[in-house]
Amino acid sequence: xxxxxxxxxxxxxxxxxxxxxxxxxxxxxxxxxxxxxxxxxxxxxxxxxxxxxxxxxxxxxxxxxxxxxxxxxxxxxxxxxxxxxxxxxxxxxxxxxxxxxxxxxxxxxxxxxxxxxxxxxxxxxxxxxxxxxxxxxxxxxxxxxxxxxxxxxxxxxxxxxxxx
Numbered sequence: 231x232x233x234x235x236x237x238x239x240x241x242x243x244x245x246x247x248x249x250x251x252x253x254x255x256x257x258x259x260x261x262x263x264x265x266x267x268x269x270x271x272x273x274x275x276x277x278x279x280x281x282x283x284x285x286x287x288x289x290x291x292x293x294x295x296x297x298x299x300x301x302x303x304x305x306x307x308x309x310x311x312x313x314x315x316x317x318x319x320x321x322x323x324x325x326x327x328x329x330x331x332x333x334x335x336x337x338x339x340x341x342x343x344x345x346x347x348x349x350x351x352x353x354x355x356x357x358x359x360x361x362x363x364x365x366x367x368x369x370x371x372x373x374x375x376x377x378x379x380x381x382x383x384x385x386x387x388x389x390x391x392x393x394x
Contacts, residue, residue, distance in 0.1 A: 246307055249307075252300065253297060256297075260289070268285065288337065292338060298326065299326070302330070303323075305323050320380055321381055324380065331367070331369040332370050334363075338362055
């Protein structure tokens with residue numbers, strides 16, 4: 231039993247470290263890579279150089295729900311660690327993750343529509359945007375399913391506690 235608890239703690243710690251590394255990687259990309267890519271794109275395509283700042287702002291805006299979703303994932307891991315996984319707090323956190331994923335989808339769709347209207351949507355950027363949209367869609371659907379399953383589990387747990 232104690233070994234199972236230790237393995238569980240290692241798994242939770244591993245997931246927390248993974249979330250931290252993902253967050254640090256995306257933050258580093260936002261700080262160091264994106265401005266350089268925007269500058270290079272403006273040099274390579276001077277007629278669309280005026281889009282450099284709006285596109286960067288849009289990408290940074292989508293980073294906000296991403297980091298909020300990572301924070302909620304850390305909260306869920308803490309609930310699991312404290313053995314509070316089957317509570318309304320976890321349901322609420324999953325709802326936030328779902329909403330953050332939906333916000334990312336909306337922001338990317340708006341950005342891609344705007345770039346299409348301005349005739350500035352490069353096929354490579356479109357492909358990357360579609361991948362991000364579908365990944366966010368998978369996360370949103372998965373979070374919604376988990377949220378519903380967790381609600382049902384909490385309801386069953388409370389019904390079982392009442393019958394005992």
